[in-house]
Amino acid sequence: MRRLISLSLLLIVALGISLCFSGAYFGAEGANRAGKLAQDRVNFGQRYNSRGLEENGAGNIVASVVVNYRGFDTLGEVTVLFIAAVGLAVVLSTRREKPARVRAEPASLVVFTGCRFLFPLILLLGSYIFIHGHLTPGGGFQGGAVVASGFLLVYLGCRGKGLRSAGFTVTESLSGLAFVVLALVGLAVGGSLLLNFLPKGSALTLFSGGVIPIIYVAIGLKVGSELGSIIANLSGEAP
Amino acid sequence: MIIFQTFVVLVMIVAAVAAARFGDLLNAVIACALVSLMASIIFYFLQAPDVAMAEASIGAGLTTAIFIFAINRTVRYERNEKTD
Amino acid sequence: MVSPILLIAVPLGLAFITPLLGLARKGAPRYVPAVAMLFNLLVSVSLLPDALRAPIVVRTAGWAPPFSIHLVAGPLGLLLSSLIALIGLLVAVYGMDYIREGATTRYHVLSILILVGATGVVLTGDVFNLFVFFEILCISSYALVAYWGDSASVEAGAKYLIQGAIGSSFVLIGIGLLYGAFGALSMADIAANVSSVSSFRLFVSLAFLITGFGVEAAVFPLNAWLPDAHSSAPSSISAILSGIAIKAGIYAVARVVYTIYGAQSILPFVALLSVATLLIGEMCAFSQNDIKRLLAYSSIGQMGLIVFGLAMASATGVSAALFVVISHALAKALLFLASGYMILRTGSREVSSLNGMGTRMPLTSLCFTVGAFSLVGLPPFVGFASKFMIVRAALETADTFFVVLLAIALIGTVIEGAYFLRIVQGLYFKPAPQQAREETRKEPPLSALVPVGVLAALIVAVGLYPGLVERALGAAANDLLDRDSYVQNVMGD
Amino acid sequence: MSLLSPSIHYVGCFSLVLIGLYVVLVKPNLIKVIIGINLMDTGVNLFLVTVGYIQGGTAPIFSEAARQPEGMVDPVPQALVLTAIVIGVSVLALALALTIRVYGHYGTLDLRKIKGLRW
Numbered sequence: 001m002r003r004l005i006s007l008s009l010l011l012i013v014a015l016g017i018s019l020c021f022s023g024a025y026f027g028a029e030g031a032n033r034a035g036k037l038a039q040d041r042v043n044f045g046q047r048y049n050s051r052g053l054e055e056n057g058a059g060n061i062v063a064s065v066v067v068n069y070r071g072f073d074t075l076g077e078v079t080v081l082f083i084a085a086v087g088l089a090v091v092l093s094t095r096r097e098k099p100a101r102v103r104a105e106p107a108s109l110v111v112f113t114g115c116r117f118l119f120p121l122i123l124l125l126g127s128y129i130f131i132h133g134h135l136t137p138g139g140g141f142q143g144g145a146v147v148a149s150g151f152l153l154v155y156l157g158c159r160g161k162g163l164r165s166a167g168f169t170v171t172e173s174l175s176g177l178a179f180v181v182l183a184l185v186g187l188a189v190g191g192s193l194l195l196n197f198l199p200k201g202s203a204l205t206l207f208s209g210g211v212i213p214i215i216y217v218a219i220g221l222k223v224g225s226e227l228g229s230i231i232a233n234l235s236g237e238a239p
Numbered sequence: 240m241i242i243f244q245t246f247v248v249l250v251m252i253v254a255a256v257a258a259a260r261f262g263d264l265l266n267a268v269i270a271c272a273l274v275s276l277m278a279s280i281i282f283y284f285l286q287a288p289d290v291a292m293a294e295a296s297i298g299a300g301l302t303t304a305i306f307i308f309a310i311n312r313t314v315r316y317e318r319n320e321k322t323d
Numbered sequence: 324m325v326s327p328i329l330l331i332a333v334p335l336g337l338a339f340i341t342p343l344l345g346l347a348r349k350g351a352p353r354y355v356p357a358v359a360m361l362f363n364l365l366v367s368v369s370l371l372p373d374a375l376r377a378p379i380v381v382r383t384a385g386w387a388p389p390f391s392i393h394l395v396a397g398p399l400g401l402l403l404s405s406l407i408a409l410i411g412l413l414v415a416v417y418g419m420d421y422i423r424e425g426a427t428t429r430y431h432v433l434s435i436l437i438l439v440g441a442t443g444v445v446l447t448g449d450v451f452n453l454f455v456f457f458e459i460l461c462i463s464s465y466a467l468v469a470y471w472g473d474s475a476s477v478e479a480g481a482k483y484l485i486q487g488a489i490g491s492s493f494v495l496i497g498i499g500l501l502y503g504a505f506g507a508l509s510m511a512d513i514a515a516n517v518s519s520v521s522s523f524r525l526f527v528s529l530a531f532l533i534t535g536f537g538v539e540a541a542v543f544p545l546n547a548w549l550p551d552a553h554s555s556a557p558s559s560i561s562a563i564l565s566g567i568a569i570k571a572g573i574y575a576v577a578r579v580v581y582t583i584y585g586a587q588s589i590l591p592f593v594a595l596l597s598v599a600t601l602l603i604g605e606m607c608a609f610s611q612n613d614i615k616r617l618l619a620y621s622s623i624g625q626m627g628l629i630v631f632g633l634a635m636a637s638a639t640g641v642s643a644a645l646f647v648v649i650s651h652a653l654a655k656a657l658l659f660l661a662s663g664y665m666i667l668r669t670g671s672r673e674v675s676s677l678n679g680m681g682t683r684m685p686l687t688s689l690c691f692t693v694g695a696f697s698l699v700g701l702p703p704f705v706g707f708a709s710k711f712m713i714v715r716a717a718l719e720t721a722d723t724f725f726v727v728l729l730a731i732a733l734i735g736t737v738i739e740g741a742y743f744l745r746i747v748q749g750l751y752f753k754p755a756p757q758q759a760r761e762e763t764r765k766e767p768p769l770s771a772l773v774p775v776g777v778l779a780a781l782i783v784a785v786g787l788y789p790g791l792v793e794r795a796l797g798a799a800a801n802d803l804l805d806r807d808s809y810v811q812n813v814m815g816d
Numbered sequence: 817m818s819l820l821s822p823s824i825h826y827v828g829c830f831s832l833v834l835i836g837l838y839v840v841l842v843k844p845n846l847i848k849v850i851i852g853i854n855l856m857d858t859g860v861n862l863f864l865v866t867v868g869y870i871q872g873g874t875a876p877i878f879s880e881a882a883r884q885p886e887g888m889v890d891p892v893p894q895a896l897v898l899t900a901i902v903i904g905v906s907v908l909a910l911a912l913a914l915t916i917r918v919y920g921h922y923g924t925l926d927l928r929k930i931k932g933l934r935w
Binding site (some may be wrong): 494 | 839892900
């Protein structure tokens with residue numbers, strides 16, 4: 001019975017989507033309209049593409065959209081990740097029913113040494129990605145994820161020698177605060193939150209894009225520490 | 240190029256079906272990672288290198304890791320409810 | 324003049340810094356939510372007179388709409404954000420002593436963020452930003468529902484999360500279709516161009532958006548999660564979920580239907596759904612033995628009433644619906660907060676265990692009675708004024724369809740009266756259970772009595788002088804219904 | 817051929833969404849349901865990026881070699897998808913944490929055996 005209802009629901013959704021697209025893109029009247037709409041849409045995105053470089057000085061237009069034009073979304077999104085990290089700790093930290101699991105076998109010397117060797121390199125790569133976010137593909141989220149994968153390596157390879165979770169707490173609080181404060185400075189200086197108030201620099205060099213690289217570094221640190229604490233909590237290593 | 244893109248999309252769909260069908264959750268998660276990887280290749284072809292990077296590192300990498308942690312702390316098979 | 328964007332930025336900054344405060348001083352975090360919400364209350368009330376004259380459009384990053392995200396602090400947005408800050412402040416005061424076990428610092432962080440999410444939802448003027456704040460609201464409530472960590476709450480949290488996640492995927496598909504059709508994300512920009520796209524495509528995106536936001540709004544076929552989630556959460560969070568979170572959901576649906584699409588043609592269908600929601604909610608509530616589940620089902624019933632008012636699409640109907648939003652938020656928050664300490668006292672959530680509470684916790688019981696009577700719609704309280712306005716609005720439409728539905732809705736109200744009067748009768752006229760007889764009078768601590776008392780006082784005050792809010796209600800209804808001036812205000816300069 | 821290219825992507829992303837929805841609605845295992853949510857998320861993200869794609873466009877990144885804004889694809893959906901990916905992983909992590917707790921209480925992940933979890 002439930003299966004039947006589910007399948008019919010699925011069918012309705014599929015039908016709606018397919019009708020929508022057959023009408024809009026392949027119908028006689030639809031094809032015409034789609035062409036016109038594509039034109040309009042290009043104009044809207046085109047505005048960011050054509051003016052973004054001079055307005056924000058960042059070569060990567062996606063970075064300029066993420067941090068400046070739609071920076072408020074990004075603030076919200078960093079908050080979502082923060083909620084996930086805090087909420088995960090809430091859900092998992094309440095008293096445990098089961099006694100602590102049997103300790104896993106420690107990793108072999110090769111793995112251990114490899115991890116200790118690789119961890120700083122991964123951190124370096126992550127920081128490179130988020131520092132150059134305004135010039136090349138990548139940015140705060142991608143760099144943060146790379147940093148977090150470094151922590152993942154530590155939890156897998158060097159059991160019991162993980163970082164203390166207080167470090168994560170301090171980093172995520174401070175970097176989140178840095179983001180909000182930078183946004184509020186824009187409000188104080190130019191009357192608008194997230195305003196790019198610093199000089200734009202010469203385009204396509206490291207010191208360009210005004211406030212964008214600084215915010216991206218804060219995002220990178222915050223994403224890295226939050227994903228790190230999520231990993232620490234889920235792997236059962238955190239106290 | 241279009242043939243290659245079609246191939247990638249087909250692999251992605253097949254992997255998604257596999258993720259839906261596998262009884263062994265570990266296999267299903269690996270199939271899920273394959274879906275994310277293919278999606279990230281498609282993102283690259285759609286001229287979205289930023290998204291491709293994010294999908295590859297977050298979708299294919301970290302998501303798989305946290306799934307495996309969760310499976311490690313619960314059960315591995317969809318039907319068989321005994322631990323381990 | 325302060326910028327309305329501070330309503331979001333300041334509590335967010337405080338939430339980020341709270342874990343650090345917790346590391347430095349153990350007791351500090353519990354005061355932070357109250358501080359944040361006091362700030363929000365002061366700012367939104369002080370901005371309200373300005374917004375009644377003309378909506379305040381706030382740009383971010385210095386670019387004029389529609390090229391960046393903007394907030395629209397109109398009468399509706401600021402009215403709701405004042406309500407959110409008020410309830411949030413009272414719940415924060417209540418939570419200082421109520422939450423003693425578990426990860427208390429994290430509880431306080433999440434309780435700020437759930438309110439920030441709701442504030443963002445009612446203030447934003449951008450459809451993707453709406454989605455982001457909606458996710459902030461939803462994800463923090465998933466975690467808070469599971470706060471106690473017992474089997475029922477964890478299970479309710481998982482159930483809520485799965486349904487919510489499907490809902491948010493649907494919202495994203497809807498946004499994708501909208502962006503494909505209009506190439507814009509600003510609500511005003513889309514509303515201005517909405518007639519240029521084929522109506523079928525609009526309908527599909529509208530269906531996705533309504534389904535997605537409807538999960539949180541708990542409209543009839545999508546409300547399976549609500550009774551479990553609202554009853555398993557800590558009582559303070561139940562008050563926020565019932566008083567605010569589902570209202571944010573209904574606000575999102577209303578904004579999408581009225582402002583973006585101007586889709587008046589689907590409203591009869593919505594009206595039918597709303598009456599079904601109302602009847603199902605009230606009937607399930609009638610058969611409940613668990614006090615918190617009963618209150619949760621009663622929330623579903625009241626949501627039905629709100630949607631019914633909105634579906635009339637007349638100025639009176641929408642103002643009446645907003646009035647019910649206010650009266651229900653006050654009364655339901657009061658009931659959850661009062662029942663929280665009663666449950667703590669008796670250690671049971673059975674309705675029968677509340678028997679004889681009138682002598683053991685007289686002040687709390689008195690306030691509980693005020694809230695219950697207001698929900699039922701007895702005269703001196705705010706519930707009566709709001710329900711009366713719904714009746715007036717339905718008769719004003721002079722449409723047989725709405726009058727018939729109104730008659731059915733009134734049957735629901737009678738059922739509501741039956742079960743609430745049963746509880747109140749138990750409070751005062753039934754003897755206490757055997758083991759509780761010899762207990763002496765003991766009221767909850769002051770931090771709980773004050774919010775409960777303030778809510779009861781507000782219910783009586785607004786009930787006696789509905790004029791306190793009526794002017795704002797009319798302007799807010801206009802804000803929702805008048806698309807042209809909304810578009811003009813945002814895109815104008 | 818030019819018509820086929822976006823349509824194959826639309827086929828791909830909506831197949832993912834539908835497969836994910838099927839898994840969520842039909843499968844009784846909690847982790848399987850979360851896998852379904854993950855598939856849906858991926859599909860939706862793919863859909864958003866496809867919406868912003870222009871035939872024969874280039875990535876919206878300026879470099880020394882490419883300084884012309886003409887022909888760049890729409891950057892906005894890409895920014896939205898970055899946000900959506902991070903939101904998706906947050907929901908996923910929370911869902912898995914809840915799953916671990918549910919398993920701790922009930923000793924099973926079968927939604928039909930977990931009491932009270934009526935659907």
